[in-house]
Amino acid sequence: MASPLAQFEIKNIAEASVGGVNVSFTNSALFMVIAITAITLFLVLGVRKRATVPGRWQSMAELSYEFIAGLVRDNVGQAGRPYFPFIFTLFMFILFCNTIGLIPFSFTPTSHIIVTFAMAFAVFIGVTIVGIVKHGTKWFSYFFPPGAPIYMAPLLVPIEILSYLARPVTLSLRLFANMMAGHTMLKVFAGFVVALGLLGAAPLAILVGLFILELIVAVLQAFVFTILTCLYLHDALHLH
Amino acid sequence: MSVEAAKLIGAGLAVIGLAGVGVGIGNVFSAFISSVARNPAAQATVFPFTMLGFALVEAIALFALLIAFLILFG
Numbered sequence: 001m002a003s004p005l006a007q008f009e010i011k012n013i014a015e016a017s018v019g020g021v022n023v024s025f026t027n028s029a030l031f032m033v034i035a036i037t038a039i040t041l042f043l044v045l046g047v048r049k050r051a052t053v054p055g056r057w058q059s060m061a062e063l064s065y066e067f068i069a070g071l072v073r074d075n076v077g078q079a080g081r082p083y084f085p086f087i088f089t090l091f092m093f094i095l096f097c098n099t100i101g102l103i104p105f106s107f108t109p110t111s112h113i114i115v116t117f118a119m120a121f122a123v124f125i126g127v128t129i130v131g132i133v134k135h136g137t138k139w140f141s142y143f144f145p146p147g148a149p150i151y152m153a154p155l156l157v158p159i160e161i162l163s164y165l166a167r168p169v170t171l172s173l174r175l176f177a178n179m180m181a182g183h184t185m186l187k188v189f190a191g192f193v194v195a196l197g198l199l200g201a202a203p204l205a206i207l208v209g210l211f212i213l214e215l216i217v218a219v220l221q222a223f224v225f226t227i228l229t230c231l232y233l234h235d236a237l238h239l240h
Numbered sequence: 241m242s243v244e245a246a247k248l249i250g251a252g253l254a255v256i257g258l259a260g261v262g263v264g265i266g267n268v269f270s271a272f273i274s275s276v277a278r279n280p281a282a283q284a285t286v287f288p289f290t291m292l293g294f295a296l297v298e299a300i301a302l303f304a305l306l307i308a309f310l311i312l313f314g
Contacts, residue, residue: 005313071288170299177302184309217298224295227288 004187008111008180028115031107035096043092064092068226075230079237086126087233090119091226098179098218102211111179113172120172123229131236142239171228178221182214247312254308261301268293 014025046061054062068088072080094110101108109115131139143160144153189207193200272290276283 003313005309173303174295174299177299177306181302181305181309184313185305220291220295224292227292 004184004191007107007183007187010112027107028109028112031100032097032109035093035100035109038100039092039096071227071230075227076234076237080230080233083130083233087226087229090123090229091222094119094175094225095219095222098222099215101179101183102214102218108179108183110175111183113176116172116176116179117168119225120168120175123171123232124168127229127232127236130233131239134237135239139236139239142235167232171225175221175225178217182217186210186214250311251308254304254311257304258301261297261304264297264300265294268297 011027012024013027013030016023016025043061043064046057049055049058051058065088068091069084072084072087076083097108097110100106101111131142143157143164145156145160148156186207189203189210192203193207196203268290272286275286
């Protein structure tokens with residue numbers, strides 16, 4: 001029987017090499033393309049009718065837009081409107097990658113630390129640059145919270161800097177660990193179902209419950225990644 | 241001691257940290273229930289932060305579980 005971790009293997013679908021660098025089209029890339037295609041079809045075909053009273057599909061497409069627009073408005077404010085397309089893309093991409101990965105025999109791109117770290121690092125660099133461009137050298141006052149006594153600075157500032165630098169790590173690790181551990185747990189219980197034969201009905205019932213939990217976690221993790229990005233952006237734009 | 245036995249013991253020790261996570265998640269939802277009981281109109285405002293708090297605490301659980309899986313199967 002295969003190990004529960006075998007589902008995370010990267011397999012080359014089309015070999016390609018550019019100057020010695022391996023740029024093969026892998027199963028990870030395939031599922032990212034599938035996610036992007038699904039998002040595009042969902043949104044473009046959804047609003048094709050442009051009805052004033054939206055039907056079901058158009059409602060769903062508009063709801064996803066409204067949800068993220070409300071999130072950006074509440075957590076970043078008016079100054080965050082230019083960043084809405086990025087945050088919407090981030091949310092939809094993570095959401096679709098997470099949920100498509102729950103289909104049996106598929107692959108979850110976000111269950112690899114390199115994918116989640118790329119996104120979290122992009123968010124971290126982007127938010128830092130936004131902060132520095134907007135506030136100049138005053139951005140460094142972010143590490144000294146207002147109202148704290150000055151003699152606490154040697155203790156407070158290094159801790160604040162460390163927790164700021166930990167942001168891309170925790171952001172990426174949270175999504176990666178949720179996806180990897182959740183999917184591994186599903187495979188472990190699936191292994192029990194097969195191994196127990198007729199008594200496998202009990203782990204099967206637990207598996208159904210676990211699958212619903214994983215679906216909730218998939219949506220929740222996309223939401224948490226997005227809302228944390230909004231909060232970091234708020235901190236960068238308004239310096240606390 | 242064989243590597244296999246050490247792996248199993250290590251994985252068992254790693255999940256002890258989930259006790260704190262259980263307390264944390266209980267705290268988050270207990271605060272949510274108390275606040276909604278005092279002020280039911282606040283539910284829609286407080287709910288997103290409850291979900292955010294739950295996910296942040298759950299992340300710690302997932303870190304511990306990840307270490308356990310890495311010890312077991314890595």
